Amino acid sequence: MSSTPQQRRGNTRQRIQDVALELFAEQGYEKTSLREIAERLEVTKAALYYHFKTKEEILISIFEDLTRPIDELIAWAGEQPRTLETKRELLRRYSDALCTGSQLYRFMQENQASLRELSIGETVKRRMFEMVELLRQPDAPTVDQVRCVSALFTLHAGMMFMQHIEKGDSEETRRAALEVAVDLITQAHHQA
Amino acid sequence: MSSTPQQRRGNTRQRIQDVALELFAEQGYEKTSLREIAERLEVTKAALYYHFKTKEEILISIFEDLTRPIDELIAWAGEQPRTLETKRELLRRYSDALCTGSQLYRFMQENQASLRELSIGETVKRRMFEMVELLRQPDAPTVDQVRCVSALFTLHAGMMFMQHIEKGDSEETRRAALEVAVDLITQAHHQA
Amino acid sequence: MSSTPQQRRGNTRQRIQDVALELFAEQGYEKTSLREIAERLEVTKAALYYHFKTKEEILISIFEDLTRPIDELIAWAGEQPRTLETKRELLRRYSDALCTGSQLYRFMQENQASLRELSIGETVKRRMFEMVELLRQPDAPTVDQVRCVSALFTLHAGMMFMQHIEKGDSEETRRAALEVAVDLITQAHHQA
Amino acid sequence: MSSTPQQRRGNTRQRIQDVALELFAEQGYEKTSLREIAERLEVTKAALYYHFKTKEEILISIFEDLTRPIDELIAWAGEQPRTLETKRELLRRYSDALCTGSQLYRFMQENQASLRELSIGETVKRRMFEMVELLRQPDAPTVDQVRCVSALFTLHAGMMFMQHIEKGDSEETRRAALEVAVDLITQAHHQA
DNA sequence: TATGAATGAGGTTTCATTCAT
DNA sequence: CATGAATGAAACCTCATTCAT
Numbered sequence: 001m002s003s004t005p006q007q008r009r010g011n012t013r014q015r016i017q018d019v020a021l022e023l024f025a026e027q028g029y030e031k032t033s034l035r036e037i038a039e040r041l042e043v044t045k046a047a048l049y050y051h052f053k054t055k056e057e058i059l060i061s062i063f064e065d066l067t068r069p070i071d072e073l074i075a076w077a078g079e080q081p082r083t084l085e086t087k088r089e090l091l092r093r094y095s096d097a098l099c100t101g102s103q104l105y106r107f108m109q110e111n112q113a114s115l116r117e118l119s120i121g122e123t124v125k126r127r128m129f130e131m132v133e134l135l136r137q138p139d140a141p142t143v144d145q146v147r148c149v150s151a152l153f154t155l156h157a158g159m160m161f162m163q164h165i166e167k168g169d170s171e172e173t174r175r176a177a178l179e180v181a182v183d184l185i186t187q188a189h190h191q192a
Numbered sequence: 193m194s195s196t197p198q199q200r201r202g203n204t205r206q207r208i209q210d211v212a213l214e215l216f217a218e219q220g221y222e223k224t225s226l227r228e229i230a231e232r233l234e235v236t237k238a239a240l241y242y243h244f245k246t247k248e249e250i251l252i253s254i255f256e257d258l259t260r261p262i263d264e265l266i267a268w269a270g271e272q273p274r275t276l277e278t279k280r281e282l283l284r285r286y287s288d289a290l291c292t293g294s295q296l297y298r299f300m301q302e303n304q305a306s307l308r309e310l311s312i313g314e315t316v317k318r319r320m321f322e323m324v325e326l327l328r329q330p331d332a333p334t335v336d337q338v339r340c341v342s343a344l345f346t347l348h349a350g351m352m353f354m355q356h357i358e359k360g361d362s363e364e365t366r367r368a369a370l371e372v373a374v375d376l377i378t379q380a381h382h383q384a
Numbered sequence: 385m386s387s388t389p390q391q392r393r394g395n396t397r398q399r400i401q402d403v404a405l406e407l408f409a410e411q412g413y414e415k416t417s418l419r420e421i422a423e424r425l426e427v428t429k430a431a432l433y434y435h436f437k438t439k440e441e442i443l444i445s446i447f448e449d450l451t452r453p454i455d456e457l458i459a460w461a462g463e464q465p466r467t468l469e470t471k472r473e474l475l476r477r478y479s480d481a482l483c484t485g486s487q488l489y490r491f492m493q494e495n496q497a498s499l500r501e502l503s504i505g506e507t508v509k510r511r512m513f514e515m516v517e518l519l520r521q522p523d524a525p526t527v528d529q530v531r532c533v534s535a536l537f538t539l540h541a542g543m544m545f546m547q548h549i550e551k552g553d554s555e556e557t558r559r560a561a562l563e564v565a566v567d568l569i570t571q572a573h574h575q576a
Numbered sequence: 577m578s579s580t581p582q583q584r585r586g587n588t589r590q591r592i593q594d595v596a597l598e599l600f601a602e603q604g605y606e607k608t609s610l611r612e613i614a615e616r617l618e619v620t621k622a623a624l625y626y627h628f629k630t631k632e633e634i635l636i637s638i639f640e641d642l643t644r645p646i647d648e649l650i651a652w653a654g655e656q657p658r659t660l661e662t663k664r665e666l667l668r669r670y671s672d673a674l675c676t677g678s679q680l681y682r683f684m685q686e687n688q689a690s691l692r693e694l695s696i697g698e699t700v701k702r703r704m705f706e707m708v709e710l711l712r713q714p715d716a717p718t719v720d721q722v723r724c725v726s727a728l729f730t731l732h733a734g735m736m737f738m739q740h741i742e743k744g745d746s747e748e749t750r751r752a753a754l755e756v757a758v759d760l761i762t763q764a765h766h767q768a
Numbered sequence: 769t770a771t772g773a774a775t776g777a778g779g780t781t782t783c784a785t786t787c788a789t
Numbered sequence: 790c791a792t793g794a795a796t797g798a799a800a801c802c803t804c805a806t807t808c809a810t
Binding site: 027028029030031107109110111112113114116117141142143145146147149150153154157158161172173176177179180183184187 | 219220221222223299301302304305306308309320333334335337338339341342345346349350364365369371372375376379
């Protein structure tokens, strides 16, 4: 069941990230101590410091690895014509990305307060901002701007909140959330 | 500027709650220490413990005082016929309540991870669940259920997220969010 | 069941002593806080300070009230001829005194470490010393001196330790302990 | 005089136990703070927590190391025939054990109240109970049972109490106490 | 006769971090 | 590549005590 020392060799860095993300998502960043991470890995705290300079750096490295898809997505969308179809595709791909890195996104949603004080907080906020910029029409009425933000939030909510509350098929929920989100930006686009 | 000890007499409890909520909302629950709260009030830590048994109790007391409007709202809605107009009114009043207790709701949104480990976490979740129950049609298709959840999230987002990102009039944003939310449940209601 | 405020009037001092002794005996002096005493009495901590200057003073006052019988006993024995019969009577009366103030003596036995740092510690020790002096022959062999000390300890042990371990009649145990103690000093006396 | 950091390496755990026991015995468990222990060792409080999980654990570890002789003694006696000679030998060896671990046994005697609330309290009590069981005849009259308990208490008293009161040779006192104890169980045995 | 409000000192414990080996 | 030992800062909390009312 638990891996032998041999198997562990060489991928400790990765394993630290995995366990850390799991615990961060489960308990929050502040409540998760390095002791706890180390214990789960059956390693000493000092070992963590061989691989990462600080606790924050562990989190940063996780972000770097897992948010690349989103950055690439934003880059891609920046080069497309700003049509409704582009926006729909953007939402579709974003939904996929959320699904792949669901643990991290759950972490982001539930630890906004912690994030704000951390160096990546700024980046996270900027990324969100860029997403909104790509979805909305520059001088649309406020209502339509809200619809764009709402579309994004719906995808997030569709992923996390619903999971907690609904018993049902989570894949179905995800598709439903995507449909509502697409609806929202469609309305926002038409009326612009 | 800073009040004298005489002025403070008798309302210390209230002042603790105020300062605590302010700091909790600003920095998060875990990152806010009792030392910090005490310092801001120019009181010793022990004074906090005269008024509240634990740090968590400070938070609980804040919740008790500030979430009553929502509980009353839920109670009210429970007694109304489940018509579309009731739902619209529910959202309107909810939006008002969010506005009044905005600091606390910002705190709730940004500290979900902390809340989950706290005794009130359960209550918060239950309240959210009840709100959703009041909005959605019992056996509506998943898409429409998502729309209901989305309506709520839109109000929240309308209040906090937009404030951070938009320079503009926050009252206008709030009204726009309410409009979008009402739209969403209207769609969900019709198709049911 | 719980007394009314009216009933409490005027004997608060006494009630403090009672509750304090009960808690001191049960949990030890250090582990018992004034908060706890006050709570049991449904009074504030400040009320305790109206009746006693310090925590230690509460204990001292309890000693003053409850150890008088022993002091009188020692005074009495000092005036008697130092015969075997006197010693026997001394043990008998001592056993009675232990029984009457059993809570305090249990406290003394179980909190020797605390007592040593307290001002009464010295007094307690002196009293014990005087008791031994009254029992033993001035230049008896060491063995007989031990027997005298042992006789006293037997009475103590007979009262507390046995109560914990034996299911049986505690009055019977007390009588047995007295018999053994009398035996011991009888031996010590003869051989002198 | 005071050892250099280099000399300390590797035996810190032991040194903590030594200093802790010394202070616990001198001042009592509750009155001894970790700050005090740390200061004596010229180490930080956190260092204590590297070696022991809690304050109580320090005490537990001391017990584990120092009460083994008694446990072995009890085990040994359990396998012997329950003759008078076995009982005498048991007392002799018990007296030796008390002497070796005198600091701990003084602690136990003077901090019964503290011990009762601690997890080891139960163990201590059980051990005492087992000793008594080994000494007494199953259905001897109460008086003889008291004599057995008294024999044990005499050994304890012979070690601690006498030291405080007598100026004289403590080794002589110990031998005298053993003699009285042996006398007591001899009487208890014959009359059975 | 008591209370309400507060204090200052100190308690145990935990944390992120360091560094020689 | 990792550990063992330690630190300094700070966390939450409790205590005996005081004093104006």
